[in-house]
Amino acid sequence: MKLHTLSVLVENKAGVLSRVTGLFSRRGxxxxxxxxxxxxxxxxxxxxxxxxxxxxxxxxxxxxxxKLIDVIKVSDITYLDRVERELALIKxxxxxxxxxxxxxxxxxxxxxxxxxxxxKSVVLEVTGDTDxxxxxxxxxxxxxxxxxxxxxxxxxxxxxxxxxxxx
Amino acid sequence: xxxxARILIESLQxxxxxxxxxxPGGSVLPIYDELYDSPLRHILVRHEQAAAHxxxxxxxxxGRVGVCLATSGPGACNLVTGIATAxxxxxxxxxxxxxxxxxxxxxxxxxxxxITGITMPVTKHNYLVKRTEDIGRIVKESFYxxxxxxxxxxxxxxxxxxxxxxxxxxxxGEKMNLRGYxxxxxxxxxxxxxxxxLIVQAERPLIYAGGGVILSDASGELIRFAETLHLPVTTTxxxxxxxxxxxxxxxxxxxxxxxxxxxFAVTECDLLxxxxxxxxxxxxxxxxxFASHARIVHIxxxxxxxxxxxxxxxxxxGDVKSVxxxxxSLLKKAGATEAWHKKLKHWKQHHxxxxxxxxxxxPQFILRKMSELFGPDSVIVSEVGQNQMWTxxxxxxxxxxxxxxxxxxxxxxxxxxxxxxAHFACPDLPVFDVAGDGSIQxxxxxxxxxxxxxxxxxxAVLNNQYLGMVRQWQELxxxxxxxxxxxxxxxxxxxxxxxxxxxIRVESCDEVESALKTAVETEGPFMLDFRIERxxxxxxxxxxxxxxxxxxxxxxxS
Numbered sequence: 001m002k003l004h005t006l007s008v009l010v011e012n013k014a015g016v017l018s019r020v021t022g023l024f025s026r027r028g029x030x031x032x033x034x035x036x037x038x039x040x041x042x043x044x045x046x047x048x049x050x051x052x053x054x055x056x057x058x059x060x061x062x063x064x065x066x067k068l069i070d071v072i073k074v075s076d077i078t079y080l081d082r083v084e085r086e087l088a089l090i091k092x093x094x095x096x097x098x099x100x101x102x103x104x105x106x107x108x109x110x111x112x113x114x115x116x117x118x119x120k121s122v123v124l125e126v127t128g129d130t131d132x133x134x135x136x137x138x139x140x141x142x143x144x145x146x147x148x149x150x151x152x153x154x155x156x157x158x159x160x161x162x163x164x165x166x167x
Numbered sequence: 168x169x170x171x172a173r174i175l176i177e178s179l180q181x182x183x184x185x186x187x188x189x190x191p192g193g194s195v196l197p198i199y200d201e202l203y204d205s206p207l208r209h210i211l212v213r214h215e216q217a218a219a220h221x222x223x224x225x226x227x228x229x230g231r232v233g234v235c236l237a238t239s240g241p242g243a244c245n246l247v248t249g250i251a252t253a254x255x256x257x258x259x260x261x262x263x264x265x266x267x268x269x270x271x272x273x274x275x276x277x278x279x280x281x282i283t284g285i286t287m288p289v290t291k292h293n294y295l296v297k298r299t300e301d302i303g304r305i306v307k308e309s310f311y312x313x314x315x316x317x318x319x320x321x322x323x324x325x326x327x328x329x330x331x332x333x334x335x336x337x338x339x340g341e342k343m344n345l346r347g348y349x350x351x352x353x354x355x356x357x358x359x360x361x362x363x364x365l366i367v368q369a370e371r372p373l374i375y376a377g378g379g380v381i382l383s384d385a386s387g388e389l390i391r392f393a394e395t396l397h398l399p400v401t402t403t404x405x406x407x408x409x410x411x412x413x414x415x416x417x418x419x420x421x422x423x424x425x426x427x428x429x430x431f432a433v434t435e436c437d438l439l440x441x442x443x444x445x446x447x448x449x450x451x452x453x454x455x456x457f458a459s460h461a462r463i464v465h466i467x468x469x470x471x472x473x474x475x476x477x478x479x480x481x482x483x484x485g486d487v488k489s490v491x492x493x494x495x496s497l498l499k500k501a502g503a504t505e506a507w508h509k510k511l512k513h514w515k516q517h518h519x520x521x522x523x524x525x526x527x528x529x530p531q532f533i534l535r536k537m538s539e540l541f542g543p544d545s546v547i548v549s550e551v552g553q554n555q556m557w558t559x560x561x562x563x564x565x566x567x568x569x570x571x572x573x574x575x576x577x578x579x580x581x582x583x584x585x586x587x588x589a590h591f592a593c594p595d596l597p598v599f600d601v602a603g604d605g606s607i608q609x610x611x612x613x614x615x616x617x618x619x620x621x622x623x624x625x626x627a628v629l630n631n632q633y634l635g636m637v638r639q640w641q642e643l644x645x646x647x648x649x650x651x652x653x654x655x656x657x658x659x660x661x662x663x664x665x666x667x668x669x670x671i672r673v674e675s676c677d678e679v680e681s682a683l684k685t686a687v688e689t690e691g692p693f694m695l696d697f698r699i700e701r702x703x704x705x706x707x708x709x710x711x712x713x714x715x716x717x718x719x720x721x722x723x724x725s
Contacts, residue, residue, distance in 0.1 A: 014295070015284075015287075015295070026288060059474075060471065060475060063470055064471050066471070067317075067469070068292075068347070069347055071347050
């Protein structure tokens with residue numbers, strides 16, 4: 001079993017996400033992370049999915065995804081050189097005084113932005129790969145994480161290679 | 168100005184549809200109003216499930232897209248088993264459902280069900296139509312998707328207001344928008360050459376042909392290919408008829424209830440050429456021992472089938488017909504396989520299919536008789552269970568599309584309505600539904616349909632007052648604990664009579680031939696209630712999970 005990252009280019013239509021995720025759920029796979037958004041081509045969306053699977057099973061899912069009428073292209077980029085990023089918004093308990101100063105110090109080290117300041121908490125915005133965000137979250141736990149929201153992982157290939165429609 | 172319903176009907180006609188199987192209801196009233204004076208023939212079934220199976224049977228018997236129609240909510244839900252059946256056997260069906268008006272979608276309106284959501288995993292594609300302007304294009308795309316590539320069912324969900332709205336519209340000239348759908352039809356030349364090299368090198372080659380050969384109308388190419396290279400052929404349940412049952416190269420069906428010689432051949436072959444087949448568990452038994460001495464060539468239109476269950480040495484993605492034609496044009500010489508054919512002949516002689524031909528009324532006797540009487544000039548549809556396996560074993564199919572059965576999903580209740588559909592595709596041939604007393608009762612209400620339209624479907628119930636196949640498993644693997652598999656006797660002739668359909672009960676072998684002749688000679692539908700030996704089993708049998716050469720009820724190995 002290995003964490004696989006799939007990049008899926010789809011028609012931007014109602015129901016497409018459901019068709020895509022249905023192929024994972026029928027095999028009992030839990031999707032670890034999912035990010036969907038519009039992309040460089042109008043009418044298309046790009047989905048980045050990470051899921052635990054062995055190579056044979058993910059190959060079968062990939063082939064099944066390719067069969068969906070609304071799927072334009074599927075690439076398993078797990079073994080390719082790529083840039084991956086997640087974004088997290090973290091609301092941390094930070095009373096004015098020492099703890100707030102420490103939280104802000106940690107934010108600086110992680111190159112996180114303070115995007116909101118309240119009387120008893122601050123909201124940090126951080127981007128990075130999964131490990132970096134995990135590490136920051138772990139450090140902030142001691143001050144009290146009131147709420148945490150993470151986007152799914154997005155990924156793009158390094159260099160000239162792309163996941164774009166063939167032809 | 169035209170209503171959406173009108174555009175729908177005109178679009179169906181534009182696709183060449185002549186027959187629709189359906190059942191009316193509230194949300195499809197606008198469509199039924201258009202059907203009232205349309206040249207399209209609509210067959211009113213008695214349950215929507217039967218409409219889906221009938222459309223499927225029509226598609227399988229005639230090779231054209233079958234169409235069914237049902238209302239929203241319960242009507243649409245009742246289609247689901249039929250759609251799933253078509254999906255598992257790659258049958259081209261377009262299912263049209265009514266839906267509540269767009270303004271009420273998602274509000275739990277009366278007779279609302281999310282049928283596009285429900286059928287997502289059992290359709291090749293489906294549509295919820297939101298605009299009247301899109302109906303024409305969606306119908307065109309649906310027929311194209313259903314009947315190309317790996318075929319399969321497509322559902323079109325039409326909200327009532329989309330059907331009633333009037334717009335200026337001319338059918339024809341719609342542009343499809345399917346950039347994500349480009350099935351590969353032509354096989355890769357290098358791969359084909361590699362496969363041919365393996366074939367000429369092989370000492371013990373074997374073709375394993377499946378339903379894909381029938382679906383791609385490639386029976387002629389398959390036979391020529393096998394004959395030219397002198398390759399023996401075994402077929403799956405779905406592939407029966409791809410090569411005539413009495414063809415010298417045919418080894419019959421393989422798998423769980425296959426012939427001993429076909430299963431021996433798979434086990435010992437050194438090259439297996441899978442053609443439009445998908446290595447289903449009922450075919451392979453234990454995967455590790457299936458064709459374990461063989462290199463494997465796999466020809467299939469669906470790339471997802473390649474390597475799904477079994478590692479393949481030479482995959483060829485493409486339409487079976489086109490790939491076989493290319494192989495025939497590229498082939499050089501046949502390999503030396505005399506010793507192999509000698510061995511196969513020996514197995515065939517010493518391990519034939521057999522049953523106790525002792526004068527008692529046994530199903531195998533009936534099917535052998537049917538095969539003798541009707542030959543290729545018939546369409547044989549089955550239900551699911553023992554009736555299906557006996558038919559597969561003992562009816563000698565002579566041509567593709569002669570045999571119609573629910574293979575993948577194994578849907579009891581499929582046969583009778585599918586036989587109705589088959590009749591409309593092949594109106595000049597007698598159509599039989601070979602049934603069990605369990606299966607026939609799953610859609611027996613369709614006696615109403617055959618009676619109403621005088622549809623000449625002949626039902627042959629192999630009546631053993633059991634859910635026979637489950638009973639067989641209980642006998643063999645569950646210590647004869649017959650848990651809920653005994654059925655009280657039913658007088659099927661009386662039931663048929665109540666609908667105005669004639670019938671005969673048959674209790675002995677010497678009545679069989681005249682009863683079958685009477686059934687065929689009687690105009691319209693007919694019910695044959697064969698009271699067969701109750702404890703008869705289907706043999707040989709490979710227990711689930713065993714190697715396919717380890718059969719119960721076979722001969723002692725030689």
